[in-house]
Amino acid sequence: MFKNVQTAPADPILGLTETFKADSNPDKINLSVGVYKDATGQTPVLESVKEAERRIVEQEDSKGYLPMTGEPIYCTRVQELIFGEDHEIISEKRAATAQCPGGTGALRVVGDYMHTLHPDAVLWLSDPTWANHNTIFAAAGVKCEKYQYRDPKTNGLDFDAMYESIKKIPQGDVILLHGCCHNPTGIDPTPEQWSKIGDLLAKQGVVPLVDFAYQGLADGIEDDRAGLLELTKKVKQMVVCSSFSKNFGLYRERTGALTVVAENQEQAARVMSQVKLRIRYNYSNPPSHGGQIVATVLSDKELRAKWVEEVAEIRDRINEMRHLFVKTLKEKGVEQDFSSIIEQRGMFSFSGLTKEQVDRLREEYSIYIVGSGRINVAGMTPDNMDRLCEAIKAVI
Numbered sequence: 001m002f003k004n005v006q007t008a009p010a011d012p013i014l015g016l017t018e019t020f021k022a023d024s025n026p027d028k029i030n031l032s033v034g035v036y037k038d039a040t041g042q043t044p045v046l047e048s049v050k051e052a053e054r055r056i057v058e059q060e061d062s063k064g065y066l067p068m069t070g071e072p073i074y075c076t077r078v079q080e081l082i083f084g085e086d087h088e089i090i091s092e093k094r095a096a097t098a099q100c101p102g103g104t105g106a107l108r109v110v111g112d113y114m115h116t117l118h119p120d121a122v123l124w125l126s127d128p129t130w131a132n133h134n135t136i137f138a139a140a141g142v143k144c145e146k147y148q149y150r151d152p153k154t155n156g157l158d159f160d161a162m163y164e165s166i167k168k169i170p171q172g173d174v175i176l177l178h179g180c181c182h183n184p185t186g187i188d189p190t191p192e193q194w195s196k197i198g199d200l201l202a203k204q205g206v207v208p209l210v211d212f213a214y215q216g217l218a219d220g221i222e223d224d225r226a227g228l229l230e231l232t233k234k235v236k237q238m239v240v241c242s243s244f245s246k247n248f249g250l251y252r253e254r255t256g257a258l259t260v261v262a263e264n265q266e267q268a269a270r271v272m273s274q275v276k277l278r279i280r281y282n283y284s285n286p287p288s289h290g291g292q293i294v295a296t297v298l299s300d301k302e303l304r305a306k307w308v309e310e311v312a313e314i315r316d317r318i319n320e321m322r323h324l325f326v327k328t329l330k331e332k333g334v335e336q337d338f339s340s341i342i343e344q345r346g347m348f349s350f351s352g353l354t355k356e357q358v359d360r361l362r363e364e365y366s367i368y369i370v371g372s373g374r375i376n377v378a379g380m381t382p383d384n385m386d387r388l389c390e391a392i393k394a395v396i
């Protein structure tokens with residue numbers, strides 16, 4: 001089984017972190033994996049999370065298995081966070097949620113569901129998209145195609161091209177949309193554009209699968225639902241994969257969810273019974289701790305308010321770094337126009353740096369950026385900005 005096995009290629013994102021860790025340069029900078037750093041370069045545990053953990057340790061009285069779909073109170077809070085407490089999808093019980101090990105775990109379960117129950121359905125991914133989307137769905141046996149998204153000329157959204165390519169998607173296929181803070185580009189449609197996308201999907205009978213991993217990092221917890229809520233007005237069926245790695249800082253706790261929106265309660269229950277089968281053979285039931293944290297924070301008025309404040313701090317710091325980055329590049333005399341980075345949202349931006357420039361930054365300056373030129377703005381700090389911009393100037 002092992003003798004002739006070849007070494008596998010490194011993961012384009014997590015593999016870089018492994019190389020970064022092995023780099024002995026004390027001034028190394030990691031702008032690859034999407035992990036938030038504060039101004040001192042640390043990835044903090046949020047205070048709201050710490051307090052929730054204290055309460056959990058105090059009150060937890062069992063380590064028995066969770067249900068296959070996780071903790072019911074967590075699933076309720078997740079739905080409220082996605083749609084808003086008063087949304088009719090919740091009052092009509094049209095949604096069913098399963099707690100999953102991270103957004104990745106949720107996506108994989110969707111892949112297994114598609115492959116086994118709708119083997120002919122194709123999944124349409126934005127070009128570009130998160131590198132792991134292709135891998136997860138290919139592993140599940142789902143065929144993936146691309147729809148147009150970014151305009152390389154403006155480093156913005158090419159909405160007309162996106163719209164035209166969605167028009168070609170056949171009925172019964174699934175389209176993956178990033179709920180906000182598109183990964184890797186940081187470019188999102190406007191609410192008006194979301195509304196048009198929703199109309200088109202409804203007309204064509206294409207089901208949206210919304211990857212919602214950055215709620216709160218663009219404009220705010222409520223505001224960042226705007227696109228997804230436009231879709232709920234237009235389509236009757238939808239799937240949402242949530243992740244709380246970024247907005248709760250729960251990266252290593254693998255805290256996510258899969259929410260199915262069906263036409264009615266009975267349909268949602270049937271779909272969830274099929275989801276449960278796929279959960280059982282993948283990981284049986286989800287890990288508990290991260291879900292308990294999210295449920296505890298969202299169930300307590302004061303903790304929730306503290307969390308909203310902490311998410312705002314994260315968002316504001318990232319936006320400050322966007323401005324400082326563009327300003328510092330200008331001050332260093334870089335002529336290439338990076339100003340679109342200011343308009344982009346969330347952790348990531350497409351820098352426009354070429355593969356060769358990215359390689360030089362890593363090899364000569366110990367600056368780590370994903371090969372596509374995606375930069376994690378949340379890894380920039382006031383202290384590493386000069387060195388970063390000088391190195392970029394040198395390679396371009």
Ligand code: LMR
Nearest residue numbers: 013032033034130132183
């Ligand atoms: C990223 O895109 O860097 C994050 O979502 C982390 C990951 O798992 O790739």
